[in-house]
Amino acid sequence: MLKIPIFLAFLLFAIPLTSAQIVKVEMNPETLLPNDIAECKIVFTPHEDTHVSGISIFPPSGIDVNPSSVSGVGKIRAGSSYVFPFTIKAKESGIYTLTVYINTLNGTLKQKIVVRVLDILPKIVLNRTVIYLNEVNKIGFSVSTPIEFDNIVVEPLFDANPRVIHVNGKGEFEFEPLKEEPLKFKIKFYNGRNYHEIVQTVEVRYVQSRGVLINTSPRYPNTLIGDVNPIGIQITNLRTDTIYSVTVKADGGILSRDEIRIPLLKSEESYATEILFCSRKSGYHRINFTVCYSDALDYRHCEVRSVVINVFNESALEFSGLETEFGANGLTITGDVSNNGKSVAYSILISAITGNLTKTYYIDRLDPSDFDSFEFSLPPTKEVLLKLKWKNEIGESFENSKVVEIRLPKAEERSVTPSIVIPVVVLICVLVIVIFAWKRR
DSSP states (O other): OEEOOOOOOEEEEEETOOTTEEEEEEEESSEEOTTOEEEEEEEEEESSOEEEEEEEEEOOTTEEEESOEEEEEEEEOTTOOEEEEEEEEEOSSEEEEEEEEEEETTEEEEEEEEEEEOOOOOEEEESOOEEEETSOEEEEEEEEESSOOEEEEEEESSSEESSSEEOBSEEEEEEOOSSOOOEEEEEEEEETTEEEEEEEEEOOEEEEOOOEEEEEEESOSEEEETOOEEEEEEEEEOSSSOEEEEEEEEESSEESOSEEEEEEEOTTOEEEEEEEEEOSSOEEEEEEEEEEEEOTTOOEEEEEEEEEEEEEEEESEEEEEEEEEEETTEEEEEEEEEEOSSSOEEEEEEEEEETTEEEEEEEEEEOTTOEEEEEEEEOOOSEEEEEEEEEOTTOOEEEEEEEEEOOOOHHHHHHHHHHHHHHHHHHHHHHHHHHHHHHHO
């Protein structure tokens, strides 16, 4: 509290005035506001026995005194005191002089009392006048007073915390303005036993909060079925206050996690992370990120950001370079498994199925743009079912399959005819010769 000491001045005159008589005036409060009432006392303490017939007070215009006189006081023994209580009420500001007469058998004592009435009220002074809209502003203030007032209480007439502030020189409050308006305060205080309430308006300047910046972007705008595509998320608190209980909830497609929790972000502080995305279907996929946070006044704020990823109608892992060959040991199928995606594939299992027979080939991992070859030896058959299973970086399982139809090469089909026809022709010729010889015989 800023105090400006102003002391009450008393002018004491005595006719005659000796050291045998002592007059003291008490006044509370010492300085008045308009329409205040001061409780006063005239304390008369003689050093010798004195007979007092009466005491009278003559106020000037604008001052009310009650009571203004007393009579028949009587004898006051030396060392003892007589107290005359009265009240003073000031209607308007100014400096007033009251005259008091104490009538004794030895003469009349004359005393002047100067009363100061000031029309100067307490004033709130904010430590900042630039206020940010839509965020919590912590503002300190002091109360400037020309007089030492008692029990000063400040009540902000807007949605502030706390609602009531008991001021001991300085105070502090928080509030979150949603629109521009002057700040009004109710100030309550006592001057002596006089209770006062005033409303003060403080002009401030509002600026828009910079809010919370949310950036979301996929690493690749296009991806393949089963491939993993990281989506970067960065949250920056551009507000001037701290935000709490920050949550990021994601939905759309298959995600490595659907929620991120951040305890708090201080002003100008950032948090960056990634969420992994994959899909089992082709087409355009929208992934929504809902970011929510609380401020110091426990107001909840939410914003939504979205990204779109195009998934091609092609699997991340595919068969390629398939070949079939007949040999002495039967059918041989060879080929490659290629990773056409941007992420690593794990636990790759290739199966060749024909009838009740299944053969497998295992690959521990396959890096992006890499391939691995396989070979299966099978008995002759018309077709073989090839299956491909794997897991991506999220741990999701995917599979695709391909039917391989087995046909004999044309060269082999031509070589089959002579091997059958020649023995038949030879047999027929032998039979004809035998029959002809038998008939001649």
